[in-house]
Amino acid sequence: MNETAAATRVLYESTVTGVGGQVEAFLDHGLLIFFRDDSPKELHDISVLHRPTVSDEGPQAGDTIALGGQTMTILAVGDVVADNLLNLGHLDLKADGMTEPKLPGDVCVEPQSLPLLKAGDSFRIIRGGTTEVAS
Amino acid sequence: MSEYKSVRVSKGRGGWGGPLTITPTDDRPLVASITGGGIHPVAQRIAELTGGQAFDGFSSSAPFDKIAVAVIDCGGTARVGVYPMKKVKTVDVHATSPAGPLAQFITEELFVSGVKLEDVEEA
Numbered sequence: 001m002n003e004t005a006a007a008t009r010v011l012y013e014s015t016v017t018g019v020g021g022q023v024e025a026f027l028d029h030g031l032l033i034f035f036r037d038d039s040p041k042e043l044h045d046i047s048v049l050h051r052p053t054v055s056d057e058g059p060q061a062g063d064t065i066a067l068g069g070q071t072m073t074i075l076a077v078g079d080v081v082a083d084n085l086l087n088l089g090h091l092d093l094k095a096d097g098m099t100e101p102k103l104p105g106d107v108c109v110e111p112q113s114l115p116l117l118k119a120g121d122s123f124r125i126i127r128g129g130t131t132e133v134a135s
Numbered sequence: 136m137s138e139y140k141s142v143r144v145s146k147g148r149g150g151w152g153g154p155l156t157i158t159p160t161d162d163r164p165l166v167a168s169i170t171g172g173g174i175h176p177v178a179q180r181i182a183e184l185t186g187g188q189a190f191d192g193f194s195s196s197a198p199f200d201k202i203a204v205a206v207i208d209c210g211g212t213a214r215v216g217v218y219p220m221k222k223v224k225t226v227d228v229h230a231t232s233p234a235g236p237l238a239q240f241i242t243e244e245l246f247v248s249g250v251k252l253e254d255v256e257e258a
Contacts, residue, residue: 029236033213040169040192042199042217046237080210080229087171088193092212092235103234105210 011059012085012125014052016117020045024116030096032067032114034123036089048117052089058082059107059125065093068121072112078104139164139186141258144204149230150249152241156258157224159187159203167192169218170208170228177228178206180255199223211235219245226250 017037022045026033037049058081059065063074078101084090091107098108117123141158159166166185168178169192182189187203205218206226216237218225222245230249233241 026236031212031236035213038193040167041196042192042221043169043213046213046217078210080208083208084210090213092210094212103211103231104229105212 007128009127010054010124011057011063011127012052012123013054014050014089014123016048016050016119016121016123018044018049018119019117020047020049022046023048027114027116030094030111030114032093032117034089034091034093039088039090048123050089050123055086055089058085060127061099062127064126065107065109066122066124066126067115067117070115072109074107074109074125075099076101076106076108078106080104081107140184142181142184143256143258144181144226144247144250145254145256146247147230147249147251147254150227150247150254151230151232152243152245153247155204155224155226155245155247157181157185157187157204157226159185163201163203164188165190165197165202167197167202167205169193169205169214175206175208175228176252177226177250177255180252181206181226184255184257212237215246215248216240 035047092105097111139159145154166182166187167190168174174189199221204224207214208228209215211231212235220240225246227248
């Protein structure tokens, strides 16, 4: 089911440690906000908190983001995404189908229901591997 | 005991909102840098000019009601809304306009963006 091609590379790998009380409401807007779990408490309410074990590189269009068992292809990445992710563990994931990011912090994927994550779920960004992914 | 001065923070190129006048008080002494990697230079300058206390929001936590101003480097969705939602004046070093589910809380009286060092002046 989950074939791993030889050329895949994990750019970012993290484990969810908590989910803020407002996260579910943002799912209705097709939005998931991530912050590393040492971020200021003020941000915890709106964020999926996580603790990374791999933090090598920010994503680019064409990479795959895997949230628990759900994978999606990244369509567009804003200019400040890499800094946000590597410095703060922060990412704004939007299921808006945009191929140009509306805001510099956006990571855009196809419109879909984003998962309400829970502690223990994985959050990964993967590059390469199969060029054609059956969808 | 402490004497605080005011600064005026104006929007930079492509920015939105403001200008904000920032005056720390004994109740709200903190210039919180919510940027990661230490105190952002814009936060440092606001703290120096006002006599406020520069504070790294990622190394320790401060209650909202102690923050005179939050300096963020947000690309548009999360931090731009959280601090204005709590009525905390917010300075974004990126030129972000209100957007996202928290946009309703972002007003010109609470938020200014695109701010560079030269946009912070003694008031």
